[in-house]
Amino acid sequence: MKILVCISHVPDTTSKINFSDNNTKFDTNGVQFVINPNDEFGLTRAMWFKEKQGASVTVVNVGGAETEPTLRKALAIGADEAIRVNTPATDGFSVAKQLANVISNGGYDLIIAGRESIDYNGGMVPGMVAALTNANFVNNCIGLEVDGNSAKATREIDGGKETVSTSLPLVIGGQKGLVEESDLRIPNMRGIMMARKKPLNVVEPVDASAETSSVSFEKPAPKGAVTLVSPDNIDELVSLLHNEAKVI
Amino acid sequence: MSVLVYTESEQGAFKKAAFEVASYAKAVANQLGTTVTAVAINVNDVSALGNYGVDKVLNISNSQLDNFNANAYASAIKQAAENESAQVVVVSSTADSKYLAPILAVGLNAGYASNVVEAPSNTSPFTVKRTAFTNKAFETTQINTNVKVIGVSNNAFGLVEQSGSASAEDFSPSIPELGVTVESVDKATDKVSIADAEIVVSAGRGLKGPENWGMIEELADVLGAATACSKPVSDLGWRPHGEHVGQTGKPVASNLYIAIGISGAIQHLAGINASKVKVVINTDPEAPFFKAADYGVVGDAFQVVPELIEKLKAFKAQQ
Numbered sequence: 001m002k003i004l005v006c007i008s009h010v011p012d013t014t015s016k017i018n019f020s021d022n023n024t025k026f027d028t029n030g031v032q033f034v035i036n037p038n039d040e041f042g043l044t045r046a047m048w049f050k051e052k053q054g055a056s057v058t059v060v061n062v063g064g065a066e067t068e069p070t071l072r073k074a075l076a077i078g079a080d081e082a083i084r085v086n087t088p089a090t091d092g093f094s095v096a097k098q099l100a101n102v103i104s105n106g107g108y109d110l111i112i113a114g115r116e117s118i119d120y121n122g123g124m125v126p127g128m129v130a131a132l133t134n135a136n137f138v139n140n141c142i143g144l145e146v147d148g149n150s151a152k153a154t155r156e157i158d159g160g161k162e163t164v165s166t167s168l169p170l171v172i173g174g175q176k177g178l179v180e181e182s183d184l185r186i187p188n189m190r191g192i193m194m195a196r197k198k199p200l201n202v203v204e205p206v207d208a209s210a211e212t213s214s215v216s217f218e219k220p221a222p223k224g225a226v227t228l229v230s231p232d233n234i235d236e237l238v239s240l241l242h243n244e245a246k247v248i
Numbered sequence: 249m250s251v252l253v254y255t256e257s258e259q260g261a262f263k264k265a266a267f268e269v270a271s272y273a274k275a276v277a278n279q280l281g282t283t284v285t286a287v288a289i290n291v292n293d294v295s296a297l298g299n300y301g302v303d304k305v306l307n308i309s310n311s312q313l314d315n316f317n318a319n320a321y322a323s324a325i326k327q328a329a330e331n332e333s334a335q336v337v338v339v340s341s342t343a344d345s346k347y348l349a350p351i352l353a354v355g356l357n358a359g360y361a362s363n364v365v366e367a368p369s370n371t372s373p374f375t376v377k378r379t380a381f382t383n384k385a386f387e388t389t390q391i392n393t394n395v396k397v398i399g400v401s402n403n404a405f406g407l408v409e410q411s412g413s414a415s416a417e418d419f420s421p422s423i424p425e426l427g428v429t430v431e432s433v434d435k436a437t438d439k440v441s442i443a444d445a446e447i448v449v450s451a452g453r454g455l456k457g458p459e460n461w462g463m464i465e466e467l468a469d470v471l472g473a474a475t476a477c478s479k480p481v482s483d484l485g486w487r488p489h490g491e492h493v494g495q496t497g498k499p500v501a502s503n504l505y506i507a508i509g510i511s512g513a514i515q516h517l518a519g520i521n522a523s524k525v526k527v528v529i530n531t532d533p534e535a536p537f538f539k540a541a542d543y544g545v546v547g548d549a550f551q552v553v554p555e556l557i558e559k560l561k562a563f564k565a566q567q
Contacts, residue, residue, distance in 0.1 A: 011381075013495050013496070013514070014514055014515070016514075026381075038496070092360070096350075118382055118496070119381055120380050121363055121380055121382060123350075123362050123363075124349070124350040124362060126350070127348075127351050128350040128354050131322075131354035131355065136427040136428055137318060137319070137351070137427075137428070138428060139343075139346070140343055140347070142489065152431070156343065157344070157435065158343045158344075158443040158444060159435050159436060159439065159441025159443070159444070160436060160490070161434050161435075162430055163430075163433075164431060165431055166428040166429070167427075176492070181483045209392075210392070211358070211360075211391065211392055211393045212359040212361055212389050212390065212391050213390050215387075215390050216387075216388045217386065217387050219385050220385070223539070223540060223542075224542075226528070226539070226544045227543050228544050228545070228546065229544070229545050230547075231545050231546070231547030231548070231552050234545075234555045235559055237527070237559075238559045240543060241525070241543070242563065245504070245543070247447070247503045247504040248471065248504065248560070
């Protein structure tokens, strides 16, 4: 089985978010970048397939050279090779078109992406990739088994979960549950050394226009001070929620 | 030319999100000087949509669509959009709508903006405001394509009632190969889901152990709320993953969010930031959550929560 894991290069979850250039650009100053958490669950599941069932694992990112450390980290975790499509990730649709091109050239059976990136939260790349490549698609995937050409997946739905059967080629939008948090791997020294020698192929983009463009950013208005209620006066809290906040 | 809206349903009845996206579609239609057409799939009575500005309903009845299937639903909506020559297609942010929207966008060769929180600030160029960086910021996005798909954030635009009535027409789209077949559904029918909930009661490690969740569930019951938890609690296996809210869990956009024994890590606060009113109960007055909350109680959850349940019961009895 040939697995492609799509890796988004995102600010660490603890990052403070700021903008520069008159609020038109994300300010990367002092920001630590990581593998998008939803993608990392998928990468770890891909490693499981590689080790238990036999599979090759390629990781791919659409972005500039600054994303290569993130791809190297994925190689250190155990992916066999990496591809970087050499173009900035401008919007979800154009990224999906670049990935679809990588997939049609590489002939992958299983494409694992995160259900959304934690930076732009578009939540569109996996579904668009599936639609562009005519592959089956399971979103919010929290469990995946592959047997030959058929697959069984569990997806989270509002208020529960659903088990589905499908077949390869398959795209999944993965998230926590694909593997547990405790299954995530921290690259060891040997992995880091080996990752330096693994291929990281830079490919040039296909012509794909961005269908949406970012105009500007703003941060939410600062919150007013909290109204403290004494633990001996819970009646007041109920009254505030009813009369002032009007939420009960 | 009308604005098309997909009004989602469950067991033959519209979800609340359906009325919210209909309200949103009406606002867009007013800006464009056109009408609203809704697509409804296997809904028994579509007349309620008239109260939210829908002029016409394309009513699809097809047993192949009894179970949600993203490909089939996206295809049906695409055919409806083409039928109406719609330039704007509006969907919600439920799990199912977020699943089908990217497929729909590819089918219509449309730019797609998700998590949109306001009516367009401009329709030429078409510009919307959406959340980004998991609610740590808003992004103003321009959609450059002729046809646009807009995913409206849950509970962001609200319901806008109109006096009107919707005409209904049967619509029979062709159904593509499903590709994915539902084998089983495991859904607690007696509980409110986090996505649908107006009120969410959430608890963290401050509760000390899974055996102490009885009072959280009781509080949720009294309020008709959904229960949720922090990441450490789900990682420890005290509560199911489906309850984890925050940056890598579920987003919450409820009217009221009550956090009990949750300190308020930046990732947690990001995930629940879209909630309108936040209440925090924590023993530690320095907990970061107090800076993000509207109302706070510095106190022991094991004392405050039972008291709150009692007071709420008395309050509900008076209502």
